[in-house]
Amino acid sequence: MTPLLTVHDLTMRFGGVTALQAVAFTVQQASITALIGPNGAGKTTVFNCVTGFYKATTGTICLHDPQTGTGDIDLLEMLGESFRLSDFWRPRTLSRRLFFKLFGGPHRVNRAGVARTFQNIRLFDELTVMENLLVAQQAQVHGGLLAGLLQTAHFRRKEQEAVVRATEWLRFFDLLGEANRLAGTLPYGYQRRLEMARALCTRPRLLCLDEPAAGLNPNETQALSQLILALRDRFGLTVLLIEHDMGLVMDISDHLVVLDHGEVIAQGKPAAIQQDARVLAAYLGTGEP
């Protein structure tokens, strides 16, 4: 087992509120890890920090390169951290910070290999299904103004590849017939699947799903769990998911991380978590002492 993502000492404060307190966990390569916990435990905040949507207050979020085992990517650095006094006698650190201050942002986190979906669907409603998937591949197409204007051969080939990849994911999610509909006009269940397809089009190594089963009926949830398992088994993808449907979570996940009040209270295999006293207390409440 090799780790793909290591979160260490992650703390997130909003003014005086500490949403996350020294959260630490690892996600193994080609595994399904579920993040669970009662409402307000900070699950989505962890997601937002990992995907670059929020800039964490302190801590490290590290994406490992499985091919070489070295060359870890610091996802927090990419968002542009503020300068520290010690940087001024370390020119390398200083120049890296300056670079990410100027050119950093969530798009770099995505390009490093982290993609996500949202709990409340955020598709581009006024774009067609196909266009939604093509936008996600913008970084790979390199669509500069001049290349697009002149329709260079290189640009056309890249664009063609993007369409092929989009078509493959549409087929996987059984959306091929809807390719030319506006995303906003799709039924809810389709929109959920399209959002996953769009995240996958960015060619992530880590796919973060925020409540993928929310609002789905039992049959759809069953189909979804098959899809997520297929992502792991057929494509070797690593999935990190937040989910309230405990049936789904216990069925498919290899590893569970339980959060409560912004702290990790337990982690381990599903069977072990189901027996954990602190987890039961967090979910069901404690009795009289």
Next chain:
Amino acid sequence: MDITIFGQQCVNGLVLGSTYGLIAVGYTMVYGIIGMINFAHGEIYMISAYLTAIFLALFTTVGIHSLPVVLLGVLVLTMLFTALYGWSVERIAYRPLRHSNRLAPLISAIGISLILQNYIRISQGARNQGVPPVLEGVFRLPPDSLDHRFVQITYLQSLIVVVALVSMAILTWIIQHTALGRACRATQQDRIMANLLGVNTDRIISTVFVMGAAMAAVAGFLVTLNYGSFDFYIGFLMGIKAFTAAVLGGIGSLPGAMLGGVVLGLAESFFAGFVNSDYKDVFAFSLLILFLIFRPSGFLGVPEVEKV
């Protein structure tokens, strides 16, 4: 009502409206993507007029006299350099304020437009500048009219309408059919989501400013050739007029900007031709006020749903 005067005002209005439309595109695209009014856009147009004159002089000095080469060369160079100004304005005045409240970039816009005006006033002088006529000649309709009953269209006027239509068509094509345009539309709908999908939204916003400035440069080039004279202050009035056109068409809508420009141009020329030419600006701005009160979403804009 004299039919030839009516026809003549139609022609004048269409020509004026095309230039309004070209500038309005810059307002509407920037509003669409970051929801702010770029009040420095008029100054970008003013700078393009100066650049046109500078490049015309340059071509003459070098000794290139072939008219199509000069016109095309000056147009391309003006667009490039004006685009550079547009890019710099965004980079210096707006990007650092991206995450502050909505008023900050507005004040910054007013500041940058004062800076640009005075930069031109100091570097180029406050006096009226001009370019010699480069393209002369007229069409007359009907061609063999002996009295004064004819509609006159200069070659330049027809050039203005044609160039404006062609550049609008190219811009629409870019937005609708290229990867860049797709990213622009995605960024317009949900900037954060586009960013999370690996789109460098800062670069997309810069590109929008560049495209807006290039369109303003087309207008500056055409108007300078047509009227021949300009000063450092022309950007203000033209900017407000083009803003009016963008509001009329529905701000945020690309075809709306062109439609609004033509409607405003026609309305203004008919007012000048049949009512009073001294009050044509008053009339144009009355239209702006009426639209802002009664139909703020313009002709083609979608009324904003009040989110509670």
